[in-house]
Amino acid sequence: MRLLTVVALAMGVLLAPVDAGATTTATVSPSTASVHLGKRAGGFVDPVAVTTARDGATRTYVTEQRGTVRLVTNGTHVHSGFYLDLRSRVVSGGEQGLLSIVFDPKFKTHPFLWAAYTRKSDGALQVSRFRASSASATSVPASTEVKLFAVPHPQYTNHNGGQLMFGRGGLLFISTGDGGGAGDPFANAEKLTSLSGKLLRVDAEHFCGQLHYCIPSSNPFAKAANTNKRLVFDYGLRNAWRYSIDASDGSLWIGDVGQDAFEEVDHVGISGGKDFGWSCREGNATYNSSRCSGRHMTNPVHVYSHGSNDSNGCAIIGGFAYHGTAYSFAKGLYIYADYCSGHIWALGRTSSGGYPGARVGQAGSIHLTGFGESDTHEILAVAQNGDLYRLVITKR
Numbered sequence: 001m002r003l004l005t006v007v008a009l010a011m012g013v014l015l016a017p018v019d020a021g022a023t024t025t026a027t028v029s030p031s032t033a034s035v036h037l038g039k040r041a042g043g044f045v046d047p048v049a050v051t052t053a054r055d056g057a058t059r060t061y062v063t064e065q066r067g068t069v070r071l072v073t074n075g076t077h078v079h080s081g082f083y084l085d086l087r088s089r090v091v092s093g094g095e096q097g098l099l100s101i102v103f104d105p106k107f108k109t110h111p112f113l114w115a116a117y118t119r120k121s122d123g124a125l126q127v128s129r130f131r132a133s134s135a136s137a138t139s140v141p142a143s144t145e146v147k148l149f150a151v152p153h154p155q156y157t158n159h160n161g162g163q164l165m166f167g168r169g170g171l172l173f174i175s176t177g178d179g180g181g182a183g184d185p186f187a188n189a190e191k192l193t194s195l196s197g198k199l200l201r202v203d204a205e206h207f208c209g210q211l212h213y214c215i216p217s218s219n220p221f222a223k224a225a226n227t228n229k230r231l232v233f234d235y236g237l238r239n240a241w242r243y244s245i246d247a248s249d250g251s252l253w254i255g256d257v258g259q260d261a262f263e264e265v266d267h268v269g270i271s272g273g274k275d276f277g278w279s280c281r282e283g284n285a286t287y288n289s290s291r292c293s294g295r296h297m298t299n300p301v302h303v304y305s306h307g308s309n310d311s312n313g314c315a316i317i318g319g320f321a322y323h324g325t326a327y328s329f330a331k332g333l334y335i336y337a338d339y340c341s342g343h344i345w346a347l348g349r350t351s352s353g354g355y356p357g358a359r360v361g362q363a364g365s366i367h368l369t370g371f372g373e374s375d376t377h378e379i380l381a382v383a384q385n386g387d388l389y390r391l392v393i394t395k396r
Contacts, residue, residue: 025248027332030346034396035335035361037381037389041078044070046097047382049163049242050372053103053113055135060380062388063370065097066090067117071138072388084115084130084140091120095177099125099162100370104205105170108135114204116162116174118153125151125160127174129204129212148204148212149231151195156180159196159239159257168250168270171216172204173233175240175254182259183288184279189236190291192221192229197278199240199254201233220273234268236276236297242318242370247377253334255318256300258282263316264300265336265347267355274298301355302347304338313338319371324378327393335360335379335391337368344368 049063060072061083067090071083090098096118104112111132119126131144153160159177167173178184178197189197201219208214215222221229234252243254254266256276262283268274280292283303306314319336334347344361367384374380379391 025332025349026351027348028329029356030333030348030358030360031356032396033330033333033346033358033360034394035344035346036392036394037361037363038392039387040380040390041072041076041388042386043078044382044386044388046092046384047369047386047388048097049100049370050380050382050388051100051102052373052375053107053135054105054375055103055108056375057135060372060374060388061101061103062382063098063101065099066092067098069098069101069140075390079138081139083138084113084142086115086117086142089120089126089142090117091123092118093157095158095160096123099160100164102164102166102172105166111135111137113140114148114164114172116164118157118160118162119150123153123157125153125162125176127151127164146212148202149195151176153179153196161237161240163240163242165243165245167201167245167252169216169218170203170205172202172213173243173245173252174200174202175237175243176200177239177241178237178278184238187279187291189238189278190275190280190295192224192232192235193226195228195231197235197237198232199234199237199243199252200231201272202231218272220271233272234274234276236274236278236280236295238278238282240318241315244318244320244371244373246321247323247373248321248332253318253321253336255316255336257315258306259287260306261285262303262305263313263338265302265316265318265334265355266298267301267334268298276300302357304345310340313341313343315339317368317370320373320379322377322379322391322393324374324376326378329395330393333393335393336371337361337363337381339367339369342366342368 046065067087069084158180161175161177188194203214239257277297342363
């Protein structure tokens with residue numbers, strides 16, 4: 001999941017406060033909750049993401065790294081064949097592959113979906129749209145592909161990002177890695193003219209000129225002369241492998257994978273323009289002091305160290321704030337995990353803006369790779385062992 005190198009951490013970075021746009025809604029203490037994984041289905045090949053179309057149907061879609069999407073109905077029945085098959089277009093292995101899909105917010109009457117994958121020709125991160133014949137179709141023709149844009153990835157194969165999600169207002173967010181290698185060798189994350197190391201945002205529902213998307217006028221750099229910069233929503237990310245949008249207020253929860261020592265969770269509002277600090281810093285510690293000058297950075301709300309021999313973890317798998325109905329006592333708790341250690345944690349929120357945290361579960365050695373939400377906001381998860389889970393939350 002990540003490339004390890006040995007670095008020395010300096011001290012002392014001046015950081016801006018957490019974005020005030022992330023509203024504060026108090027939750028129960030996360031130490032009062034316990035999370036278990038309830039298996040729903042199995043037999044998937046290297047699943048990396050899970051989602052639904054949020055159209056009221058009892059359908060779940062599991063993205064497999066090799067370039068395929070599998071359809072699950074009624075929570076447990078895995079259909080034979082593929083819902084979408086892009087294997088001929090996808091280069092897979094390591095951190096490359098089909099990385100996620102997302103459905104049109106009005107999928108029932110507008111049966112489009114978007115995919116992010118590393119393309120076979122050159123490893124670039126390709127974002128494309130596909131069309132199903134209807135919301136009830138059991139497969140989507142790969143021939144319906146319409147390419148929005150690609151993020152170049154010319155030298156390394158790691159740090160591709162690749163999460164897709166629609167936010168409020170029907171705008172599509174796309175996470176991208178810093179371009180790979182170690183230490184962001186090209187300084188892409190801080191460079192606003194680079195699409196790498198970013199959270200991008202587009203209007204994917206419309207075409208503008210020859211583009212198969214439009215740039216929202218509310219993007220923080222929408223009036224910039226440089227086309228890449230106009231797409232940027234937030235920046236300074238190393239590899240936001242998984243992020244989510246809080247169903248209660250539209251705020252962003254970002255799990256940014258660290259370098260050698262720290263993993264971080266960022267939680268910000270929807271105003272955009274935030275610099276999360278990579279590669280000036282890793283977590284709250286200085287990583288490369290030569291890249292700190294003139295930057296106004298937003299603090300992570302939580303950081304955890306890898307611990308001795310990565311006992312705490314080595315690659316954060318960003319999760320979701322819980323807003324389902326099955327476990328109402330846990331409403332608002334942000335639940336996430338680590339790929340390496342299998343630890344599952346929760347972050348709460350206090351009325352004063354704090355983010356208390358607690359370890360709430362253990363996934364063992366199955367290697368969780370992604371979380372998702374059902375139509376009713378229950379939290380789902382997939383793991384490299386090939387299984388699909390639903391989170392069970394109990395009171396301690």
